[in-house]
Amino acid sequence: MNLDRGLNTEIYAKMEAKRRESMKMEIGQCLEHALDQLRDIWNEIGICEDQRGERQNVVLHHIRNLLSEMVTEEESLRQRLMKSVASSTEKVTTLCIELALQQYEPDSGISILQLEKALRLQVEQLGKEKSDRLGALEGLQKVEQTLCDILCTTPYYIPSGTVPSQEQLGILREHIDTLTAEKDQRHKTFTSTKKEILSYMEYLEQGPETSFEREVICEEEEAFVLSKENIQALKDLHQELEFKDTENKHAAEELRDRVTALWNRLSIPKEEREETSAKLQGHKPSNLTTLQEEVAKLEILKRQNLRKVVDAIREELEGWWNKCFYSRSQRNQFEAFYEDEITEDLLTLHDEELVRVKGHYETNQEMLDAVRKREDMWKKMLEFERKAIDPNRFNNRGGNLLEEERIRRKLNKDLPKIEQKLSDRIEEYERQTGTEFLVDGCRFMDYVAAQWAAHENEKKVIKEERLNARKRITEEEMLHGSKPSTPTKRRFVGLTPTKTPKRLRGANGSVAASPRLYMSSAHSSIMPSPRASRTKPPTGASTARPSPVCGKPPFRIPFPSPSTSRYNSRLPVSIYSHTVLKMDTFCVICHISTTFLAYCTIIILSMP
Incomplete structure (x- = not known):
């Protein structure tokens, strides 16, 4: 490449020399032609030699001045070009720094005029890019500022007076997209929550009380500031109203249960119940007032019919005692159950005992239901064992014997598993609560062991009675x-x-x-x-099947x-x-x- 550049320089020099020689010849010819014309004119006029010399000096002076002016002008042009190159170079450097671009490097070996033109074009391009970036930044910042005003957030920071880079503009666009998505999400949350708040206020029969509630309910949706604080306050208001509505629901359910219990205790006719039930639906404050009035009315009737109500409570209490597997001693601890003198204090004691027993059942419902299931299986097992020793079972021709035997075997297999599983759960409950879980007045496994022991003793007694009866019959027939x-x-x-x-x-x-x-x-x-015996056979006993x-x-x-x-x-x-x-x-x-x-x-x- 250097060789080619050297050849080009040599060729350019030769061409420049030829142009200079040609120019000299043309200038010489022009000057000679002009001097010839001046001489002819001077001869025709009759200018003397002295004047001719002066005039030739003037011509020479003019030619020198012209050449000097031409050189001066060209030198001035060169100076302007050099200044332009320097200025453009400085501008290009500054723009590259502002635009975070790599510094521009012009081609080497070019003339000042080409350099000036290249730098000037580069300045124009970089200036246009700077202007585009600043325009894009201004538009994006306007959109961002609007979103930040709505969401009450801080805009993305770009130092003022600087030209943003492409990376900064990309981050700003992503930030605007994030703010837009956040705005849409908050607006959706606002509209849905506002709808539920209106519904809760309708159920609670109340209107907006605070300035914030009025802003939410009465103002236009576009006027609501979707800030984090406002959205959180909106959620808090929703939770507060939801809690009040839930409390009203529970209160209404409790009042309806109380009304139903009083109806049952007072033996209110079905027609009257159906007529009143239509007025006792819902859980609005007005509905709660109606329920409270109905309870108050029934409480008056209850006091007027204490004997009837106490008997109904005692009957209900016995049912809950049975559900909780209370023993006779546990039931006897409530001495008011056996009082004959009926008073309001006695009724209050019965109500408190009923609440306590219901609470015990609700707290231990899962285990009590499991114990009930085990009791049902136990009764089924006893029933099938009684059927197994019934001599009339062979009269059946419908195949029930096989089905009963299959069920009996399944019960004998599943019952110990359920007992063990329930025992583990009860032991865990007792370890966590520090209280004993009683069934019929004793611990569950003691209760189960006593049942099995009583069952085995009953089987032994029945077997002995059969042996004794058979022995007596045999003796009588051998004798008579x-x-x-x-x-x-x-x-x-x-x-x-x-x-x-x-x-x-x-x-x-x-x-x-x-x-x-x-x-x-x-x-x-x-x-x-x-049923196979639960006890292990003695050592050495025959294991042959019957x-x-x-x-x-x-x-x-x-x-x-x-x-x-x-x-x-x-x-x-x-x-x-x-x-x-x-x-x-x-x-x-x-x-x-x-x-x-x-x-x-x-x-x-x-x-x-």
Whole structure:
């Protein structure tokens, strides 16, 4: 590049030399031509040599002056150009600093005139950009100031007297967008909150009282200043009115509950209740006044009917005691319950006790409901266990036995889990509150353990009673002999005959006992226990499962030989009467029907 620049300079110098030589020749020719013309004129006029010399000096002086003036003018032009270059350079430097731009570097090797022109154009461009930025800043600041006045916030700071950079203008635009979004959000909050405030004031039957409330309710929405303080004050006003409205709702509900309770205690007719209920709706102050007047009227009636009201409260109190699983001793602590002399003080005591018991129930409702659920499951389990030992359950043909057994097993499985879960919750409650949670006057697990112990004792007592009854019947029959008895009514189904088969009759017409009637008195029951014992079996006890039919190990029935009872009808019944049980007695002991026993006997005797 330097080589090319050197060649260009050399070529320019040669061209400049040629132009100078050409200019000299042209000036010389012009000067010679002018001098020739002057000489001819002077000759024609007759100017003498001395005057000609003077005139030539004048011509020379004029030519020198002209050339000097021309040089002076060109020098002046050069000075102006240099000044312009210096001024433009300073302006460009200043504008670059103000506009936060990189300093302008002109091309090297250019002439003063080209430099001046380039700098002048650069000044114009930078000046235009400065003017554009200042105009944009002015417009953005106007918009920002309007938003800041509405929102009562501080504008984005840009030093005055400076030209903002593009980055600053971008930040200012983002700030304006943020303020616009904040304004829209606050305006939306204002309109929605104002609507709810108007609704609450309508329900509270009140108007604007303070200057701020009047500004919110009465003034135009555009006039409201959406500052943070005003928005917070608006929210506070909304919360205050909402709290008052909620209090009125609760007060109205309490008054309506009080009215309903007094209606129940005073046995107000249904028609009168329906007629009055329409006037007791709502929770406005006027509605509260109506409710209070109704309560006052009913309170007067209550005092006029103290006996009736106290009896109603006592009945209600017993219901809440039952819900809270109060024991007899806990109930007896409220001695006023058993007072016969009815007074207003006694009524007040009953009201206070009712409030206290209701409060106890509401505080512990979750646990009390869980205890109630456990009690229902316990009662169902007992009911299914009673059904399991009912001998008439085999008469069912609808498949209820399987369903009952499935439910009973599920109860036996779920009940201990619920008891343990409830026990953990109650222990956590007692640890947090420091008070005992009582069920029927004792702690929950003690209550459950007592229930299970009483249930196991009852099962043992029933079992012992059955064993004793079976033992007495067996002893009586062994002592006095067996007498055949015909049931008053027998239910035969299917192939069961209505008469005694011939194979069961002896030669003398007497009825022989079925071989299936023989059983050992050591077996107390043929049905499995309805519920497995909660106690662990003793060490070394057999873990073999009982028979799926009887629930006991199978027992042998002594069949008499054909020569003695089955085919020899001449042998009297008394020969083996000491080992034969009555059919009805056997059915009662084994919990089976006589129809079922007769059917099985026919099947056995029909075998080859």
